Amino acid sequence: MARYGMVIDLDKCTGCQACVVACKSENNIPISTPEESEEGRKISWMEVIPRVEGEYPHVTVKFIPRPCFHCDKPPCTLVCPVYATYKNDEGFVAQIYPRCIGCRYCTQACPYTVKYFNWYKPRWDAPLQACFNPEVSVRPAGVVEKCTFCHHRLMKAKEKARGENREVRGEEYQPACVQSCPTGAIYFGDLDDPKSTVHLLARDPRAFRIMEDLGAEPKVYYLSEK
Amino acid sequence: MKLTRRDFLKWSGGTAVAAGVLHRPLSSLLQADDFSSEWGPGTETYIPSTCLLCPCACGILIRVVDGKAVKIEGNPLSPVNQGKLCPKGHSAVLELYHPDRLKKPLKRAGKRGEGKWVSISWEEAVQTFAEKLKELHHQKKPHTFVFLKGNGYGLTTGKMIERFLQAFGSPNLVISPSRSGMDGAYWATQGVSGVDYDFSHTRLILSFGASLLEGQKSLVHFMNVFGNSRGENRGRMRLIQIEPRLSVTGAKADLWVPIQPNTYATFALGIAHILIRDGLYDKEFIEKFTAGFEDWIDEEGKVREGLKTIVLRDYTVEHVSEVTGVPLDTLLQVAYEFARTRPAIALSDWNATWAPDGFFTAIVVHSLNALVGSMDVPGGVLLPPSLPSGELPPLPPDTPTQAPILPPEKALLPSLPEWPFFQNLMENRLPYMPEVLFLYHTNPVYEYGKGEKIRKALDSIPLIVAYTSLMNETAEYADLVLPEPSVLERWEDVPGFASGTTLVGIAQPVVTPLYDTLPLGDFLIRVAKAVGGSLSSAFPFENFEEALEAQLNALFSARRGTPFTDPLEVANIRSLEERGWWTPVESSLEDFKTRLLEKGGWVDPYYPYGEPSRIYQTPTRQFEFFPLVWKRLGIPTPTGPIQSAPSDPEYPLFLLPYFPLVLWNGGGELPWLQEVLSPILPVNWDSWVEINPETAKKLGVEDGEVVWVETPAGRVKTRAKVYSGLPPDGVAIPAGLGHTSYGRYARGKGIPVAEILTQDSVPHTFFPSWFSTPARIRKVRE
Amino acid sequence: MRDYARIRDLEKLQKDIGKDAQVFSPILLKPTPAYWATVLVLSAILGWGVYAYIRQIQYGLGVTGLNRPIYWGFYIINFVFWIGIAHAGTLISSVLRVTSTEWRRPFTRAAEAVTVFSLPFAAINPIIDLGRPDRLLNVFRTPHFTSPLLWDVVCISIYLIFSVIYFYIALLPDLAMCRDYLISVSPFRRWLYKTLSLGFRYDEKRWKKIEWWMNGLAIFLFMVVVSVHTNVSFVFLMTLQPGWHTTILAPYFVLGAIYSGCAAVIIIMALLRWVYRLYNYVTDVHFQKMAKFMIALALFWLYFTGIEFLAIYYGREVAPMTIFHAKVFGAYKDVFWLMFLLTFLIPLTLLVIPKTRNIPGLVVASISIIIGMWLERYSVIVPSEAYPRMANFVGLYFPTWVEWSITAALLAGFCLFYVLFARFFPILTVWEVREGREHGLQHFVSEMKAFYPGEEFHG
């Protein structure tokens, strides 16, 4: 069973946020109003987190793209009272919207704040609904959602592969953010496959995971800036 | 206890009422929101096209499900973006489905700017416009038809605009300022326009404030290259960024050199000084291809000082270091790195050249390329070869030529600049008044921040036509507003250039047009037919597609290049073309066109090196350094840096406007982009003013507090964000926000920085001078 | 006519059970306008809260001030707070019963009623907080037992059920008395007493049986009480949130619960004593004993708070230190120090100084503790959320009218239930008092004899 994971090269990331917008487009993420955004109700499964350090003129800025880390030992799934978020046998941390009761416990448990809550009924100004991705559902009010590693793309790829009697090829399944990244900073693939790029990069001396001491064992690795 | 019938009825009746009362709130929550699309045939296709939201010409693939454009992805075959895409490219679907798009041609009903419109048919729109043109023609003043154009359209559309004006007899094609900002320098030193760079092969980029990673005409291509040279890959391209405010580009550069605002030219000349003093420049190249380096004797027999003399005398390292505030060792390090790493590129953009000494800055920065011999070499400065062009019937010779609407001294560049046009219009100094103003992809009322003044000046123009897909600030003031189809609904052929590879991206309609819109090309053809005469015979097409067809025919018969294909094949074609060979991939024109549309464009990987006559088209046929240019243009040679530091004690800070990636070349109208305005500061849907933490402390301003930003030109209220990447004497405001029109997502979000800029024209290039505004911060409550 | 009948009822009672009949007079006599006004105001507030909740259901939780990262706000604070209030009643009653403390007798019911009526208002909070209350049953349909929230559901259900049983059993003899003596009341009330008393016979044999059940339940409930608030703290401490992820949170929550709960009981006892003129039953002695207990609790509270902060301070970890700074010196310093003033300094000062250690002093101290403890829950819950480890922003929380309304409605609802209960049922445990009168001395004497062996002691 493949163990899909991501490696993000911070040396390459330029903070352009193409990944963020690609994700919004792929996953039918509702558009926030300025007020909602101001109140912290904006949803953005992928987010670029800046780190500004130092004082003028010795200043550095780092950009850290942050999807859901799909931890191997996810703290969020333990606390869900209804099994709406759980780690499946492929290692994805899934979020099942029609089961979620909206208690937001998992949002508290996630130390990386990757989970988002639907504070309102989803709204789109007509005719923006036309660009809904039919492979991703629109989440109702009151449930928690988060990055799925574009799991629906895997489903399609698997289907195609099975129709052709073969396994899913590495490049066939890529989340939207990976696909769009203009600098190629995001790598995706099977962490357990010794031939995959992510397998190699995850063992790079530059590789680290965020807050490794928390023991969540994220499947998203970062490569530090050179 | 017995359960009686009455009891039962009583209880159940009560519960029914209760359920009824509770029903509405409950059901509004409980009923699943069904957003699933209506039942369609379930067909899914990926249609290639070309993004036109900025001048990059990225190839895109549009995922169309049941006739709806669902998602945009990069076209892997496009040499520009290689399957990648910037945030703006993804948002093209929002442009298509924008709720506020214009749905029908509109004709003004009330007074100008009153906002009252009546929908009219295209026939009526064409008639109205054609009648006016006929009238001008009969009155023998076709020159009073002024066409204003921005960017965001293809080659053929551009050509049709030019042709329309020529055939009608108007010399007044006015072009909105280019944010590349270096055109003047290319024109002055090389006598050409449209110079580009070979980012893929360069090893060092010396960037004078250029927003390489935020907004430039090869953004996604550059990001591709940048990514390929970082991380696990070898052959790191060094990036040195010189700028006062730490931008995204600066943050990602290998070396960021903070510098006093507006001292770029001095810094560049300081580097030139070191190169010349230490003999690090490319002597062979200088001798062979340049002029104005050494002193020379002019026609009058006077000794003229060349670059060498001036630089060695006036720009000593100590002097430069003092003026620019860059430490000596950094200056030396930059100069030596630049000299010793070959190939290297020095470049700049509007961040440096939309300043009072912008023309000079552009020229001296560009001259650094000549000093290290980076002209016309792999990894250096390139000039895209011209594209094959479709044959069109010759224009009738009797078209009268009148003097352009701008005074002749404003014509350094081959095109008429927009900002001086409006300056002169506002000050009533045009040689003659325009009778018809046609606006295409330009929105001057917003752009220049002088809304009221420009609108007032527009009052004296009898007919204003705006061609746009969203109502904007200028269109609100027009007499005719004509809806343009979105990028995903029309045909275009978009030229592009990516590190030596020339290409034409094809944009094609991927969905049936949502509204009653018409591409500009079609409109012009229809108008030409309605006007008749020479104009009509200049457009022997039924519609725009026919005109485009002619262009595609030209590509097919040019005997070079190929429709987009995989990189291996492209490399193969390059090596063939390098030997002067070419094999056609497609046997027939039909096959060629089919493939073109299937793959998304045409590419010619071959770049003809070693053609100096093409590269240098100055009077001397050489690269001209600034002393020679100055003499040619009759400009006195500047000595020392132009005063840059704000001297007004009333306004102690220096205002640095800038464009975040998503707002460069527009973008405020698209909600996804409004949600990701800045990668550094967490502000969405609003403007902000960046302040150095020390300055903020001194002023008692807290992060997020709303403050007044005041300049001699006006003041705006916005929130302060503390950012340590800003010099203590600077404030920065993002541009591109604060629309009062332009759709619901742009309207009223933030403030337009242009309103508080003291925008004079930059001498000789006529850009609005954005980087010369002193400012101060006032607390709202004091 | 009715008035006469009432007096007759009362006289009969007085004849049969002596002066304890006084306890029945408030439920028998005509209510005052003040009573109606109270009920009206409380119902109005409650109704307004219901309206606010309907709005919340209609428009989603967006109508509240909650956001990312402050995912939990007033509702969860209220939850912890009311669970805390719900603690003292049963705890006091059970501890004192198990230890056979005589002075408990008059006010066990009043204390237990606090538990019984505050617990629903506590348990409803997480439901109000749910994004999808319509899917609440998923908790039973697809339970995930590793979730502390589920343990809470179990614990609180058990606590509620057994508290009600405990409360109800102790109510039975008095209900039987109501049924037998309060003849003149409205048919509805007679029906009520009749139905609820389950045909209970009012005699000593049954007292004994009840006593046995009550003692057993008391021991069981004592354990449940501790576990409930421990579980409530688990909800927080099982996450990795800085400031929550510490074992001290469990005993700290339990202690805080007892502290605020006792304060609530004190206020209610004082109110009942004043409103129902129960000066003979609830006396200064009770309050003095409670005052000393509260001093101990206050000191314990300081002890736990101190330990918590010292551990964080010496740990020097980034995330907890951020919260520490925000609480003590930063954005939440006002809440924190006000909380410290109200939970600790004011009550301790009032209780330690003999001059102010009287009933008004104790009531003021208790009110201060109640408000302070609510603020304490705020400062435990909100700051920890406001500084996410991985973000470039700080969370801000501005509760909206919806949250304020619902919070007010919870308080109003609790008061309304209490007022109505006290209107319909005897608020003092008459049978226990009577039992005490009959057996208390005997019991006391036998105990004294056990303490002081030999002949010297003569009771």
Add this chain to the structure above:
Amino acid sequence: MIYRFLLLVLVGVIVVLIYTGIRGRTPPIVQPIAYNHKLHIDNGLNCSDCHQGIGTSSPSAGRPSIRTCSTCHDPSSPLGKSPEEAKLLEFIRNDREPPWKRIYRVPDYVYFSHYRHATLGKIGCDTCHGKVEGLTEPPPRPLVRFSMDWCIACHKKNQVSVDCNRCHK
């Protein structure tokens, strides 16, 4: 006592009934053209000839588009005299899609692929859709009502994954 309890239960049931009643049973669905499945099947067509998504790797089975119909139906030479065909030909003539209404519907949050089930899994159409091929008129309501338990039962029986994430999107 027991009566009271029963009363309460009864009232609860009534609430549920009234509530579900308000939410309503769907009204019968009337299609723009009374399409005769049986006739087409009898003439040798297969389901996937018109519902072409079944055979391709598209998740949706697909409502046949007017183009599919017009491969056989030609406005200039009708195949029969049925007034329903006349309606169809009118649509074809105007190049308009008939506003077919959807009858079988999985919730928005379910990822259901016809390709996967019908083509790869070789499950007969009637398993989920009932005997549509024998219908001479379009069904006003689904012949088979599905629920998640029903899906799961089949998945379990065929030892297919019952991981939530496989079907929930």
